[in-house]
Amino acid sequence: MFGTGLLKGLGVTLKHALETFEDDRESVPDRYKGSLDLGNNRKVIQQPIDQEGLLTIQYPEEKRLLPERFRYIPMLIWDSEKQEDRCTACGICAKVCPPQCIWIVRDSDENGKPVTRCSEFYIDAAVCMSCSFCVEFCPFDAIKMNHDYELAVYDRYPQLVYDMEELTVPLEYYAALWPTQYEEEQARRKEEEEQKRKQEEEKAARAAARQAAAAQKAEAGAGAPKRSAAELQALAKERAAQRQAQAQGQTADGGGDDDAAAAKRARMEDLKRRAQERARQRKLESGNGSS
Amino acid sequence: MTEATAVMDAPAGELGLAPELADAVVDTWAEDTEKAYVVAPDRILEVLTHLRDGQGYDFLSNLTCVDYEGYGGKLRAGIDARLEVVYNLYSTRRGGGSIALHVRVPEDDTVPSATSVYPGANLQEREVYDLFGVKFDGHPNLRRILLWDGFHGHPMRKDWHEAYYEEDAKPFRSRHPKGEYEFHEDKVPWAKNTTYPAGWDPDSWQEAVAYVPVSQAPQHENEPHLDTESIVVNLGPHHPSTHGVFRMLTRVEGETILALEPEMGYLHRNHEKIGERNTWLMNMPFTDRLDYLNSMSNNWAYALAVEKLADIEVPERAEYLRVIMAEFSRIVNHAWSIGFILNDLGALQTPALYAIEEREMILDLFEAVSGARMMCNYMRFGGVVRDLPEGWHEQAAYLANERLPRALDELDRLLTENEILMARGRGVGYLSVEDLISLSVSGPMIRAGGLAYDIRKAEPYGIYDRFDFDIPTLPNSDIYDRYYIRLLEARESVRILQQALRDIPEGEILGGRGGYTLRAPEGQVYGRLEAPKGELGFYLASDGKTQPWRYHVRSPSYINLNALGPMSVGYKVADAIVILGAIDIVLGEVDR
Ligand code: SF4
Numbered sequence: 001m002f003g004t005g006l007l008k009g010l011g012v013t014l015k016h017a018l019e020t021f022e023d024d025r026e027s028v029p030d031r032y033k034g035s036l037d038l039g040n041n042r043k044v045i046q047q048p049i050d051q052e053g054l055l056t057i058q059y060p061e062e063k064r065l066l067p068e069r070f071r072y073i074p075m076l077i078w079d080s081e082k083q084e085d086r087c088t089a090c091g092i093c094a095k096v097c098p099p100q101c102i103w104i105v106r107d108s109d110e111n112g113k114p115v116t117r118c119s120e121f122y123i124d125a126a127v128c129m130s131c132s133f134c135v136e137f138c139p140f141d142a143i144k145m146n147h148d149y150e151l152a153v154y155d156r157y158p159q160l161v162y163d164m165e166e167l168t169v170p171l172e173y174y175a176a177l178w179p180t181q182y183e184e185e186q187a188r189r190k191e192e193e194e195q196k197r198k199q200e201e202e203k204a205a206r207a208a209a210r211q212a213a214a215a216q217k218a219e220a221g222a223g224a225p226k227r228s229a230a231e232l233q234a235l236a237k238e239r240a241a242q243r244q245a246q247a248q249g250q251t252a253d254g255g256g257d258d259d260a261a262a263a264k265r266a267r268m269e270d271l272k273r274r275a276q277e278r279a280r281q282r283k284l285e286s287g288n289g290s291s
Numbered sequence: 292m293t294e295a296t297a298v299m300d301a302p303a304g305e306l307g308l309a310p311e312l313a314d315a316v317v318d319t320w321a322e323d324t325e326k327a328y329v330v331a332p333d334r335i336l337e338v339l340t341h342l343r344d345g346q347g348y349d350f351l352s353n354l355t356c357v358d359y360e361g362y363g364g365k366l367r368a369g370i371d372a373r374l375e376v377v378y379n380l381y382s383t384r385r386g387g388g389s390i391a392l393h394v395r396v397p398e399d400d401t402v403p404s405a406t407s408v409y410p411g412a413n414l415q416e417r418e419v420y421d422l423f424g425v426k427f428d429g430h431p432n433l434r435r436i437l438l439w440d441g442f443h444g445h446p447m448r449k450d451w452h453e454a455y456y457e458e459d460a461k462p463f464r465s466r467h468p469k470g471e472y473e474f475h476e477d478k479v480p481w482a483k484n485t486t487y488p489a490g491w492d493p494d495s496w497q498e499a500v501a502y503v504p505v506s507q508a509p510q511h512e513n514e515p516h517l518d519t520e521s522i523v524v525n526l527g528p529h530h531p532s533t534h535g536v537f538r539m540l541t542r543v544e545g546e547t548i549l550a551l552e553p554e555m556g557y558l559h560r561n562h563e564k565i566g567e568r569n570t571w572l573m574n575m576p577f578t579d580r581l582d583y584l585n586s587m588s589n590n591w592a593y594a595l596a597v598e599k600l601a602d603i604e605v606p607e608r609a610e611y612l613r614v615i616m617a618e619f620s621r622i623v624n625h626a627w628s629i630g631f632i633l634n635d636l637g638a639l640q641t642p643a644l645y646a647i648e649e650r651e652m653i654l655d656l657f658e659a660v661s662g663a664r665m666m667c668n669y670m671r672f673g674g675v676v677r678d679l680p681e682g683w684h685e686q687a688a689y690l691a692n693e694r695l696p697r698a699l700d701e702l703d704r705l706l707t708e709n710e711i712l713m714a715r716g717r718g719v720g721y722l723s724v725e726d727l728i729s730l731s732v733s734g735p736m737i738r739a740g741g742l743a744y745d746i747r748k749a750e751p752y753g754i755y756d757r758f759d760f761d762i763p764t765l766p767n768s769d770i771y772d773r774y775y776i777r778l779l780e781a782r783e784s785v786r787i788l789q790q791a792l793r794d795i796p797e798g799e800i801l802g803g804r805g806g807y808t809l810r811a812p813e814g815q816v817y818g819r820l821e822a823p824k825g826e827l828g829f830y831l832a833s834d835g836k837t838q839p840w841r842y843h844v845r846s847p848s849y850i851n852l853n854a855l856g857p858m859s860v861g862y863k864v865a866d867a868i869v870i871l872g873a874i875d876i877v878l879g880e881v882d883r
C-alpha cells in the first residue's frame with residue numbers, strides 16, 4: 001500500500017523520540033553515566049559505547065573525556081627528578097616534522113662549542129599538523145603530545161608560535177595525561193640506565209685491566225710502578241661502588257631529603273605558574289591586538 | 292562477476308599485442324619494480340584501442356605524467372624526453388593487475404588525447420595539461436582545471452617553485468641547529484611572485500564562457516509551444532549542497548539541465564608538489580587530509596604502494612588491524628553519504644543525524660587507538676603504529692556484533708521503502724554501467740549499475756582473500772540504487788569486521804625498516820585499493836632517494852566527477868544536486 005514505507009520510517013523517528021524522552025526523565029540520563037561532575041553544570045563526559053538516547057554534548061560546559069593517546073600540540077618535558085630539560089637538541093624532531101614547524105637553536109658553551117641543550121625551541125602551532133612524528137622519533141622521550149586543545153587566539157603571530165617556556169611542562173603533568181605510556185616508558189628508561197651503568201662499569205674495569213697490564217710492562221721494563229695491578233683493580237671497584245651509592249642516593253633524594261623535594265616542587269609550581277602567566281598574557285595581547 | 296567478454300591472449304601484466312602493433316612498443320622500463328611499456332606517441336591510440344577491444348582492458352584507471360628534468364637515477368640514462376605520460380589499464384571483467392604504458396614527450400610536443408578511446412581520460416588529461424603543460428591533441432575541452440586561467444606556469448614541473456619555496460627537499464636546513472624562526476607570511480614575496488602568462492592582461496581579462504559543452508549545448512526542442520531561452524547558471528562555489536567549495540556550471544532551460552560541467556580547484560593546495568618535497572614517511576599524515584572522512588583507507592593505500600615499491604613485509608596482526616580500521620572507516624563513510632544523499636533530497640538532518648550516531652562511536656574508537664578522530668595517521672610502512680589499547684577490542688566487537696547491525700537495520704526501516712525517496716530516486720541520474728566504466732568511474736557507483744567489480748575481490752590486497760563476504764550489486768544505476776548499495780556494502784563491512792575481530796592474532800604490529808630514513812629503490816609503482824568512494828591509487832616514482840620523485844594520487848572523488856555531466860543532462864536542477872550527492876565526493880580529495 002502506498003504510504004506504508006513512510007509510516008514505517010515515522011515509526012523509527014517516534015521510537016527515537018520516545019527513547020530520548022524516557023532517557024532524559026531518568027535521574028542520570030545515559031550520556032552522563034560515568035561522567036565527572038565538576039560542579040556549576042560543568043562535566044567531563046565519557047560516552048559509553050552502548051549509549052542510547054541523546055548523544056549531544058553541551059560544549060563548552062560539558063567536555064569529552066579524552067583518551068590517553070589524544071594528540072594535539074607537542075610539549076617539552078622538564079624532568080623534575082633530574083632537574084633538567086630532557087631535550088638534548090639533537091634535532092631529530094625538527095627533521096622528521098612533515099610541515100617543518102619546529103625550529104631549534106642549539107646552545108653552546110662559553111667557548112662556542114655546541115652542547116646538548118637547546119637555547120631556543122619554537123613550534124609554530126598554526127602549522128603543526130598534530131601528526132606526532134616528533135614524539136615517535138625523539139630518542140630521549142623529551143617531546144610528548146599535549147591534550148590542551150583550547151588554544152584559540154586572535155592573532156597568529158606571535159601568539160601561536162610557542163617558545164620553549166610555553167612548551168615546557170613538568171614530567172608529572174605528562175605522567176598525569178599519559179599514565180599507561182608513562183609507566184611503560186619509566187620501566188624502559190630504568191632498564192636502559194641500569195644497562196648503561198653496567199656497561200660503563202665493565203668499560204672502567206677493562207680500562208683498569210689495560211692500565212694494569214701497561215703498568216706491569218712498564219715494571220718489567222724500567223722504573224717502579226706507580227700502582228700495582230691489584231691496587232688498580234681495587235680502585236676501580238671502589239669507584240664503581242661510589243657511583244652506585246651516588247645513584248642510589250639520588251633516587252632516594254626524591255623522598256628523603258625534604259629540602260631537595262621542596263625545591264623541586266617549588267620549581268615545578270614556578271614552571272606551571274609561568275606557563276599559565278604566558279598563556280594569559282598571550283590571550284590578553286591577542287585580544288588587544290584585534291580590538 | 293560477469294562472463295569475460297574478450298578472448299585473452301596474454302596474462303595480465305603482459306602485453307600480447309597483435310603483430311602489426313609490435314613495433315609500436317619502443318622500449319620497456321623499470322622491470323625491477325613495475326614494468327612499463329613505452330609506446331611511440333603516434334601509436335598510443337592504436338595500442339589503447341587494441342588493449343580495450345582485444346584484451347578486455349576496459350578501465351583506464353590512472354593517467355598522469357612525470358617530469359624527469361634533473362633526474363639523477365640510473366634508469367633514465369640516455370633518454371632525453373623530459374616528460375612521460377603514464378597510463379594504467381585494468382580489466383573490470385577479468386580482474387587482476389594492471390598494464391602500465393608510458394609515452395615519452397619532449398617538452399613542447401603534444402600527445403594524442405585518449406578521450407576518444409577512454410572518455411574517462413577527460414579530467415585526468417586536463418589535470419596533466421594544467422600541472423605539467425602537456426597538450427593533448429583532440430581533447431574536447433583542454434583548459435586548466437585545478438588552477439585558474441591566469442596562472443603562470445605548470446606547478447608540477449620540477450623547475451617551478453612555490454611562493455614559500457625554501458629548498459627542493461625536506462628536511463630544510465634552516466630548522467636546526469640555528470633555527471632562526473621566520474614568520475611565514477613575511478616570506479611571501481608578493482611583488483616578485485605574481486607573474487602572468489605572456490599576453491595575459493589581468494585588467495582586461497574576463498572569465499571566458501567558452502566552456503565547450505555548456506556554450507554549445509543543444510537548444511531545447513521538446514516544448515515548441517513555449518518561447519524559452521536557455522541560460523547559464525552557476526551552482527556554487529558556495530552553495531551548501533555542493534558539499535564544499537565546488538561549482539556546477541550549467542546551461543538550463545527552465546528547470547531542465549541541457550549541459551553541466553564541474554568546476555573545481557578551490558581547495559587546491561598542490562598536495563602532490565608538497566609530496567615530492569616530503570620524505571616518504573612525511574606524506575603519511577598528509578594523506579589523512581585527502582578524503583578526510585576516511586583517513587584510515589588513505590593511509591593504507593599509500594602504505595600499500597610504498598610497501599609494494601620497497602618490498603616491505605607486513606606482520607599478521609597489522610594486516611588484521613588494517614582491515615578492521617578500513618572497514619570501520621567504510622561504514623563511517625557510507626553512513627555519512629547516505630545521510631547526505633537524503634539531505635540533498637530535502638530530508639533535512641533527521642536521516643543524516645541518525646546515520647552518524649554510530650559514526651560518533653567509531654570515531655571514538657579511532658581516537659582511542661590512534662589519537663585523532665579524523666586525521667588518524669595510523670599506518671606506517673610495514674604495519675601500524677600502535678597496538679590496541681586496553682578494552683578496545685571488546686568495544687569494537689560490541690559495535691560489530693550488536694550495535695552496527697541494529698543501526699543499519701534501523702536506517703533500512705527508516706528509508707528504504709520510503710515512497711518519497713523512491714519517487715525522487717528511481718530512474719534519476721541513470722547512466723549505463725558500460726558508460727560509467729568508460730568514464731573511469733569506480734566504487735559503489737558501478738556496483739549500483741550491476742557490475743560486481745570490487746578491488747577487494749578483483750585484485751585482493753592485504754588479507755581480504757581470507758574473509759567471507761559478498762559484493763552486493765543492484766541493477767538500475769540510478770540515485771535510489773546508489774543510496775541502497777551503500778547500505779548493503781556497510782552490511783558486508785560488518786560481516787568482515789566480525790570475522791576480523793574474531794580471528795585477529797597476537798603479535799608484532801610493525802615490521803622493521805619503514806622508518807623516516809626509508810629509501811625506496813629506483814623505479815615506479817601504482818598501488819590501489821577499494822576505498823569507500825572507489826578506487827584510490829597512488830602512483831609513485833622513485834629515483835632511489837629519501838623523497839619520492841613523483842607522488843600522484845588517483846582520487847576516486849575526482850575521477851568519478853567525469854560522470855556528473857552525462858548523468859545530469861535532461862534532469863531537473865534539483866535532481867542534479869542529488870546526482871552529485873550520490874557520487875559522494877569530498878573536496879579535499881577532488882582538489883588535492
Ligand atoms: S625533542 Fe627530542 S628529538 Fe627533538 S631535539 Fe629534543 S631530544 Fe632531539
Ligand code: SF4
Nearest residue numbers: 097128129131132134
Ligand atoms: S606533531 Fe607533527 S607537525 Fe606537529 S611539531 Fe610534531 S612532527 Fe611537527
